[in-house]
Amino acid sequence: MNLLELRDATFLYGGTRGSTESTGISSINLVVQTGRNLGVIGESGAGKSTLLSLLLGLAQPSSGRVLFQDEPLALDNRRQVVKFRTAVQAVFQDPYASLDPRRKISSIVAEPIRSLGLLTDKTETKERVRESLKAVELDENIANRYPHELSGGQRQRVAIARALATHPKVLIADEPTSALDVTTRIEVIELLRKLGVERGLTIVMVSHDVSVVASLCKEVVVLSQGRVVEHGEIPEILTKPKNEYTQRLISAVPRLPR
């Protein structure tokens, strides 16, 4: 059974109303299988955020389908949506913007449990919050603090803890390390790797940063101008990219001197 799948998914931005800088995507096929971390590499204008909206069930494709556990995802089917949101959680790029500044960490981490009605008992919820914070190696005292009291790395850990609170199967990570310093970046990548192993979590990493994707995912798709231009295993893509754009991208990545 595939966890999550885009089948010939197209999303076009029609008209001028509220048009952001997002690019549409066309005819994308993508499969997320249990235990196989998937990387999506794309630069600005590649259609990453549109792809994310579809994968996260925040938008319906104009044509094609989003399948969740082999069933078409219907956003008006509350029961399916609850199952979907419990299984598929997200971490975003900017840990400063993805946490509500006026909520305590405990309330932030408990949000999916509350909103999805997963646990009704207060002490159980509290216990789950504590467990999530522990899983991301944060001190449980942090629960009583506000986001602005934490460092960028700590905030990103809180965001991951929030995603873990539902015991999800898939974690969709949107540039989760781009806003972080390099030493913190390594820590967060390590953490995601560890969570993948310990919790059987499949990670979908969407990023412009080839090295971050390569350190976490074996399988990657390269996205350019709304289309998948290359799909394969990371070693092949790195050493013998077939597509012209992929070649340009890979050769442009700055390397350390030997």
Added chain:
Amino acid sequence: MSTAKAARARLSTFHGSPTFAIGIFFTSFIFIVALVSLIWSPYKLDDTTGNRLEGPNATHLLGTDTLGRDLLSQLMVGARIAMKVGFGATGIALIIGCFLGLLAAFFPGWIDDTLASIFDTLIAFPTLLLAMLIIAAEGASLWAAILAIGIAASAIVSRIVRILTKRILAQQYVVAAKTCGTSRWEILRGHVLPNLWPTLIVNLAIIYGVAVLTEAGLSYLGLGAPPPSYSWGRLLREAQSTVLTAPLGAIAPGIAIILLVLGMNFVADGLRELFDPTQRGNS
């Protein structure tokens, strides 16, 4: 950072900002005067036992008007009217403004477009003209004035609420909330309102001051509550003809208006500092 430190930071904004302290002092002074006038004032309002246009003296602290009535007592009752106007108009503006502003922000498309152009038209429409229209339909009364001012201000509140809400809805934490399965209603209650109200309350404090000022203007023009009414604006108007012989009759209500309006603006400034998240904790 510890909560103790955060609390200290809050306190220090209170102490460190003299304008806020002055604002609170001015406004609570008027508020207390208004409350006291409910149970006690030096003279009854229809007590004409004083001489005409007395200057300040031991029996009439601020002197008397052309009919020999005590000016201080009139001012105290006037404070009550100012409070009614301030809270009434601000309350109306808050209720209408929040409802329409949130409606517009949550329903982009034709609802938003229509409402936004209504707000813009209403803001461009002079409050005074609106007040005259309402008064023409309803007859001059304090409540007609409050309603007019409230409706005019609601356009401003609507616009502020609409813009702020749109900005909040575009934040990543709202997207994150959606992926957590949080419903639209819960996003409104749990994310939008808590992030909205600090800015909103600052603006309400300013609107309160503007409302008091506008009502005083309306009464001065004879468009407020008809006599017998002791609105500060009307007191000003009545003292106008005798301003050279008994200047205090005009000066005293003028100062009262300034105290309340300025006080509310100072409070707004102080609140702005107080709600600034960078002032809390990590400096």
Added chain:
Amino acid sequence: MSSLLRVESLSVAKRASHSLDATAQDADQLLRQVSFNVEDGERVGLIGESGSGKSLTALAIIGLLPDSLLQSGSVNFAGREISSLSNRELQKLRGREIAVVFQEPATALDPLMKVGKQVAEPIRRHFGLRGSDLRRSVISALDEVQLANALRIADSYPHEISGGERQRVAIAAAIACKPRLLITDEPTTALDVTVQREILKLIQNLVTERSMSLVFITHDLAVVAQVVDRILVMRRGEIVENLSVHQLSSAPAHPYTQELLKSARLLDSALGA
């Protein structure tokens, strides 16, 4: 030989506010005794993580620190003490002798002014060129940063051109007056990798051709190693290590540099040999 830029014991602190306790004062110290030299034609990288004070150092050199900060120490440029110059004298220096390129080209350019006019501004101010002479040197400045179709770009507003083009324009404006020192603050951080490579190449070429000195500020070791000869590692307002690019791969001495390198190496190794 005397250095082009000599920074000695540069310290920056928040202006003393109401707090008097010693710990607070310590936290208010943003730069501590920063000293370094940049020789004529030398390319120096200033590397550090957020809050290390690298951007602050650049601002202090060109005298653009906000009033709320207090600066001490010496900044000597071409044998002249510039830390005590008046604003007016600094303005003569900025753009003419020392030019800066910032991270975000979208905010560094005025959105309401045509690109050509923004490039023209420093040339007009420092060289007094007018009319067709001015126009000609603007076009040649845009040509020099390898903007295809310089004429079209000159008549565009910043939002009408791409991010990479905007950064080229910002570089064109910076080097239009042939400065002796170019300071770039994270010039490629906001750009795509493919564009980043082109901009790095451009900066390298320009610096070599004109034998300018370069201070390249970044958080990215892999990026900085491509452009500079020497690296200064900053942490919490201090320079903790000063080493050549060759030394970087062999033996950084300071534990913090080692940690930075280790992290960068981990990411680099994911890309294969």
